[in-house]
Amino acid sequence: MVRLIPRPPLARLHAPPPPPPPPRLPAGLPLPLLPAPALAATLLEAVSSSPSLPHLRHLHALLVRVPLPATSLPFLFSRLLRRLAALQPPHAPLPYALNVFSAVSPPDPFLAAALLRFAFLTQPPLLPFRVFSYLRGAHGTELPFLPFAFSTLAKSATASRSLLAAAAAHAVSVLVGGFDRHRFVENSLISAYVACGDVGAARKVFDEMVAKDVISWTSIVVAYSRSGDMRSAEEVFGRCPVKDMVAWTAMVTGYAQNAMPVKALEVFDGMEALGMVIDEVSLTGAISACAQLGAVRRAAWVQEIAERTGFGNNVVVGSGLVDMYAKCGLIDEASKVFHGMQEKNVYTYSSMIAGLASHGRASEAIALFKEMVDRANVEPNHVTFIGVLTACSHAGMVGEGRYYFAQMKDRYGIIPSADHYACMVDLFGRAGLVDEALDLVRSMTVKPHGGVWGALLGACRIHGKSEIAKVVAEHLFKLEPESVGNYVLLSNTLASAGKWDEVSKVRILMRKHRLKKDPAVSLFEGRDGLVHQFFASDNVHPRTQEIKKALLDLVAKLKLEGYVPILSSIVYDVNDEEKERLLMGHSEKLALSFGLLTLGSGCTIRIIKNLRICDDCHLFMRLLSRVESVEIVVRDNMRFHHFKNGECSCGGFW
DNA sequence: CTAGGGTTAG
Numbered sequence: 101m102v103r104l105i106p107r108p109p110l111a112r113l114h115a116p117p118p119p120p121p122p123p124r125l126p127a128g129l130p131l132p133l134l135p136a137p138a139l140a141a142t143l144l145e146a147v148s149s150s151p152s153l154p155h156l157r158h159l160h161a162l163l164v165r166v167p168l169p170a171t172s173l174p175f176l177f178s179r180l181l182r183r184l185a186a187l188q189p190p191h192a193p194l195p196y197a198l199n200v201f202s203a204v205s206p207p208d209p210f211l212a213a214a215l216l217r218f219a220f221l222t223q224p225p226l227l228p229f230r231v232f233s234y235l236r237g238a239h240g241t242e243l244p245f246l247p248f249a250f251s252t253l254a255k256s257a258t259a260s261r262s263l264l265a266a267a268a269a270h271a272v273s274v275l276v277g278g279f280d281r282h283r284f285v286e287n288s289l290i291s292a293y294v295a296c297g298d299v300g301a302a303r304k305v306f307d308e309m310v311a312k313d314v315i316s317w318t319s320i321v322v323a324y325s326r327s328g329d330m331r332s333a334e335e336v337f338g339r340c341p342v343k344d345m346v347a348w349t350a351m352v353t354g355y356a357q358n359a360m361p362v363k364a365l366e367v368f369d370g371m372e373a374l375g376m377v378i379d380e381v382s383l384t385g386a387i388s389a390c391a392q393l394g395a396v397r398r399a400a401w402v403q404e405i406a407e408r409t410g411f412g413n414n415v416v417v418g419s420g421l422v423d424m425y426a427k428c429g430l431i432d433e434a435s436k437v438f439h440g441m442q443e444k445n446v447y448t449y450s451s452m453i454a455g456l457a458s459h460g461r462a463s464e465a466i467a468l469f470k471e472m473v474d475r476a477n478v479e480p481n482h483v484t485f486i487g488v489l490t491a492c493s494h495a496g497m498v499g500e501g502r503y504y505f506a507q508m509k510d511r512y513g514i515i516p517s518a519d520h521y522a523c524m525v526d527l528f529g530r531a532g533l534v535d536e537a538l539d540l541v542r543s544m545t546v547k548p549h550g551g552v553w554g555a556l557l558g559a560c561r562i563h564g565k566s567e568i569a570k571v572v573a574e575h576l577f578k579l580e581p582e583s584v585g586n587y588v589l590l591s592n593t594l595a596s597a598g599k600w601d602e603v604s605k606v607r608i609l610m611r612k613h614r615l616k617k618d619p620a621v622s623l624f625e626g627r628d629g630l631v632h633q634f635f636a637s638d639n640v641h642p643r644t645q646e647i648k649k650a651l652l653d654l655v656a657k658l659k660l661e662g663y664v665p666i667l668s669s670i671v672y673d674v675n676d677e678e679k680e681r682l683l684m685g686h687s688e689k690l691a692l693s694f695g696l697l698t699l700g701s702g703c704t705i706r707i708i709k710n711l712r713i714c715d716d717c718h719l720f721m722r723l724l725s726r727v728e729s730v731e732i733v734v735r736d737n738m739r740f741h742h743f744k745n746g747e748c749s750c751g752g753f754w
Numbered sequence: 755c756t757a758g759g760g761t762t763a764g
């Protein structure tokens with residue numbers, strides 16, 4: 101039985117009514133002459149592919165007029181609802197959808213599920229739950245629910261990350277639907293619990309499942325990896341009887357997201373070795389891992405795969421490549437990928453802006469931001485502004501930084517987070533405006549976190565403000581008692597001021613917390629692809645003697661060019677001779693000497709180090725880049741330094 | 755109808 105809708109409600113929704121569109125139906129053929137099943141099929145095809153609202157309105161009018169077998173209506177209507185929900189912006193509100201639903205009598209379970217799906221797709225959070233309770237109220241037990249109605253409820257809970265909603269979806273699936281043993285429903289419930297962060301509840305559903313499939317297993321792997329427990333994820337993955345590409349990918353991204361890039365690439369290699377198809381999602385995980393490693397050769401290898409498989413055009417993959425190249429020190433390569441992309445979104449721009457910022461190319465970063473908002477009309481977000489603000493701070497552009505901080509609030513309505521404040525504090529602090537930085541911290545509307553105080557402490561170290569440093573460090577030690585860097589920073593600040601008795605107090609404090617300084621280490625990727633590790637003053641490298649001799653020769657050569665070691669970079673209370681000896685043991689100098697030894701003049705030497713580069717090494721590299729005509733790219737723990745012709749891209753701000 | 759995705763920080 102079909103009840104006609106009194107008046108197509110869509111007409112009321114949009115004034116002015118668009119002109120009747122050309123129907124995508126057989127032209128000139130009187131519609132009712134088509135046999136009903138064929139007509140239904142044609143309509144279905146039209147509904148599924150109709151791109152615009154006018155088309156859909158027209159189709160809707162046809163659907164309610166044309167004699168169709170009642171059985172095909174729910175399916176046709178559900179497709180119509182889905183199309184309407186997918187339109188940008190969504191044009192059909194819930195009352196319209198309810199109208200469509202009530203056009204079929206008796207109430208149809210399939211259409212009810214489609215209605216829930218419609219509610220889910222048209223946005224307002226948890227709307228499916230309201231629709232569900234409406235349907236229950238209106239039809240009671242007359243209207244049974246299909247499993248996928250409950251999947252939609254779970255999905256709605258997943259999207260809103262509400263544990264309450266997940267539990268409600270769970271309860272209703274069991275009590276109303278009786279689907280406590282339906283695999284699809286159980287799987288979506290697991291996902292809902294995972295999204296809300298309740299691994300225990302997810303695991304409980306999983307454990308009680310009689311028929312687990314790959315999707316159930318993968319969901320649990322994701323549950324553990326999202327909670328940072330890769331050991332359990334590994335364990336579950338190992339027990340999973342049949343693994344498909346998605347399951348493997350979950351492991352790759354799990355490792356990548358948990359800062360275990362080597363493992364991520366191992367798993368990715370495993371996928372390739374098994375001959376598994378690589379898609380854009382698995383590739384994205386590998387790209388993220390390479391970005392973390394900063395491994396140039398690996399990076400090129402991943403991009404080769406991206407291009408071979410054709411996923412290089414994907415926005416997510418492309419944005420990842422931009423980020424990866426920037427983090428590997430190849431900023432021009434990043435730029436090349438960026439400009440080659442047809443589709444760019446806020447991730448793409450943010451990655452490129454942050455990349456330029458970390459390479460000290462502040463004006464380009466700001467120019468790109470302008471292009472993003474003025475020409476490309478891409479809306480910036482809070483992350484974009486982190487990039488813009490760090491660009492300013494790495495270049496000492498205080499005025500610009502102030503301007504964009506204000507723009508962010510006033511023009512884009514983004515409430516500054518503690519991270520944004522940290523950037524501003526860093527900006528002021530580096531530029532020597534330590535008092536203004538302190539004022540800003542005091543005026544903050546959000547509670548300052550470790551990053552904010554840390555930026556301030558860093559500023560104190562640069563500008564020798566040992567008294568403020570002590571106050572700042574108090575806050576930091578409360579917030580991050582385990583973080584070694586803070587103690588080192590305070591200790592160095594005090595040492596530069598010659599307050600040796602206070603330095604030893606900090607040392608005692610560190611010993612009390614059982615903290616040890618991270619040893620300085622520099623990495624150099626050799627021509628053979630092997631990564632050479634250098635620790636400060638170590639003798640472990642097989643070519644140590646050669647390296648040290650070459651270094652001494654370089655020092656002598658540079659001294660002729662006016663190099664005077666910056667002894668104050670050594671914050672130990674020792675004599676000058678010892679200071680110079682210690683300076684020449686710095687890991688980045690060893691790596692540099694080895695690089696020059698193996699690559700020769702005129703090359704580009706890339707070094708990754710775990711700590712901030714010291715003044716003396718910075719000077720040394722600047723001079724060397726001129727004298728030996730080499731390019732040196734150093735990634736320290738904060739940013740990149742490009743040394744060329746005696747200059748560094750950081751311009752002295754680091 | 756159910757599983758895996760990218761950008762930020764001293």
